Amino acid sequence: MDDTSSVVKITTPAGHDDEARYHPGADVSSINEKNLMWKVDLHVLPWLTIIYLFSFLDRGSIGNAKLYNLEEDLGITDNQYLICLSMFFLPYALFEPVSNVLLRRLSPSIWLSCMMFFWGIVMTLHGIVRSYAGLLTLRLLLGLTEAGLYPGVVYYISSWYKRSETGFRVAIFFSSATVAGAFSGLLAAGIAKMDGVGGRPGWAWIFILEGLATVILSIASFWIIQDFPDNAKFLTEAERVFIIRRLKADTRFSASGQTFKRAYVWQSLRDWKTYVAMGLYMGFDGPLYAFSLFTPSIINQLGFKATQANLLSVPVYTWGCIVTCIIGYLGDRTGRRYYINLALFAVGLAAYIILILSKTPALSYFAVYLAISIDAIKSPPHHLWIEANSVAWVANNVEGTYKRSVTLGMAIGFGNLNGAVTANIYRAHDRPWYRLGHAIILVYIAIGLICTIVFATSLKRENSRRDRGERDEVIEGVENSRAHERNGRFASVEDAQLDKGDEWSGFRYTL
Template identity: 30%
Template sequence: MASPDSSTHRVPNEKHHISGIEGTAHEAAERGHAATDRYGNALVHFDPVAERKLRLKIDLMIVPTVALLYLFCFIDRANIGNAKLAGLEKELHMAGYDYNIVLSCFYISYILFEIPANMLCKKIGPGWFIPGTTLLFGICSFGTAFVHNFSAMCGVRFVLGIFEAGMLPGIAYYLSRWYRRSELAFRLSLYIVMAPLAGAFGGLLASGILKLESVGSLRSWRMIFVIEGIITCGLAIIGFFTLTDRPATAKWLTQEERDLAIARVKSERVGTTEVLDKIDTAKMLKGIFSPMTLLTSFIFLLDNVTVQGLAFFLPTIVRTIYPKNTVVSQQLRTVPPYIVGAFFTVLVPFASWRLDNRTWLFILSAPFMMTGYIMFLASTEAQVRYGATFLITTGAFSFGALTNAQVSANVVSDTARAAAIGTNVMFGNIGGLISTWAFLPFDTPNYHIGNGLNLATASVILLLSIGMYFFVKIDNKKRESKDIDSELDGLSDKAIQDLDWKHPAFRWRA
């Protein structure tokens, strides 16, 4: 029986030295060739300097476009909170739970289309799908400016949910084509940070728009939707020209750099012979029903009760804290907590990249949210409650990057990865649906029900994250005792690839 070490130490061949890669790198980058042995050890060695240069090039060419598109994705979703302050409810004759129902309409379609949208993204390619769906939800946001009753608002929000469903998981899946597992969380944070920035920038933009007298015949809250919708459509058109579908088609990379980009991602996927496989039902189900996918997704569900609740209700919460302030002043008060949240949205995943660990950061983030909601429940002082919003955004906003990176790191094939990320975001948006009913009109101004619910979800996140840590330790120890050769003997290459996370050489990543 061959030892694991015998297949990983190869003599460098100068003929195959490609942009800092030694050995069989060129072959590893091609379809039909594995970049690991059957024990999960990489067959290719990489020059860290060449990798660093390539990574920076990818960062500069890929991340800014998707970050900007996601910024306006979140603005187009959350601007209804700003519109509410500017008179939307009064003009559309909404009362009671009508606002909560409008928010729920968005999440119903958003949840239903999450996984199908991400599989469609894989099928037609992110380079076309991401700007295409951005254009559609930009048009939908623009159209929101012309609704005149509650039913029409429900309808337009339902359609908006269909078109936005593929953005968060689609971009996460897209970036997984370019980055190693340890690198992914930080790169995800560079676009997910646009969610809290959208809260800050959206408040500033809305307050600026509301200072205009009119846009054509449109006034007050309608101006918010029409202007932000036009900006979104313009950015989507630019995206068609700037997004590169995958490393193999990147004209801004040399052939050597393309080989390096493909081989280094492939070298982390045990038994994989092609980075972009065809959609396969067995692999898709492996991605959806991986225990790590389900556990992480439930954590994201709980976290999103807080994150989406802030997106829709922070302006309302600020109004209860500072009821005598002007509408513009209340809009501006929503900005600082989002700025703090944005800082930690990047800082925490950066720590994840350096530590190559996400579970400990789940555990450390949850107490910030718990403390914030305890402050809300324990005090009615304006400064205490406003201070609590800073603690909550500190703990909550990094989970979007961390959870998507976690499910991506714990499956093998591209199909399983697309399905796992789609599942994670789908669960997260079930949390978003719950959040639309967390802050109810009869519970104002102190919102004991909403704050109590969020304290409970943050507490469960802490317990589940500790459980995840021990699951990884215990199950990986069991996997160490497996006889890899005997379990793989007699299996075809396809059967081995279909094992995905059930491959005996696979190890869970914390």
């Protein structure tokens, strides 16, 4: 949008009376949309990206620490190590839907900052652990304290931007995961040289220093993280009205706030989209966490030493960061998230087929580059791209403040729960090629591909039904021969929008 068209008139959805807009008496004619959204970007995105970077840095650092004698010093077996990895995902996945509701009922500045503070403390304690029981307990606590960050931030971003803007912003946020992957390898290689300082091994200092940095950042977060558009302190009243109006015009009817009702939670629980989205997230989160924890080990087992393996992961994640942003931008510009998902899952299938069949380190290392496109953080590049695209796709097709928070929490939580499974598939006795692990990941990708097709086909079918008027509600005072009582009776279009969310007959799903 050029400057000559930046001052725009906010229109409202079809059938929505102009006087029913948010604060209809407010004059926003002087607001420059381009400048305002740039202001929002600067206040919302950078700190979220830093938080997510440290989240992935902290949870995945155990994979780097393993290369510096973690198992030997704690006296644990490979199976015990895998169990510790799995324990992280149980509380992490189960607490996510509840966390999203609390995020809305409290505020992002309070909830996200507290979450970060407590996982920083737990992370630091990893550096003084001395037994299997201690490590197991800390991984459980880390999963509990980090739970809700990922779906919470995705939901938070979707509360600020129009559906055509969400994907690129989510991609920027996700790109910090690949930066974390690259940074963790460099950081681990450097910190490991502190071996023996204070009587602690090098791997312990990886946990201690990263944990303390997280605690410091969490304290700053109380003042830096902004809240939702209806109460964010950095906006003027006119800017607040402008943003909420543009969101409402983009079918974000609940942008001005929504009173909590249990009915909104039930809307999510009985919506087919929630369960197909769970399968979709399963398709990329399973591979994501497998490679996030094992990429350094896989490269190590291909013939590279510990420090070399960590350093060789750096260009992989750098590549993933760049491509993630490109995919997010294309998703917003073209609106064709379905086709992007299909293409990316296809790349993922090719990557893991190569990993299964490969017998040479160079070819396997090349496949790791293909794989990050579906994974994201410490893995090969193809899952991060598909995750950013899929997250935006699901968030764009669920309307209602609390319904969207629960749907994203359940879908992302279930996806993360599969990390408990895939954390156990790269077994020591399968090295160096780990073919069983790669084969299981291939099945996950196939599930994601099937759910993508089901999701898109069902959305398209539902749009057609609405075009034919099969979902029209009865609106008092509005003549509509296609309206039927089974779809509900409402005093106004706005009441129908707020009560039904994306089930409102005027809502159209995006592919």
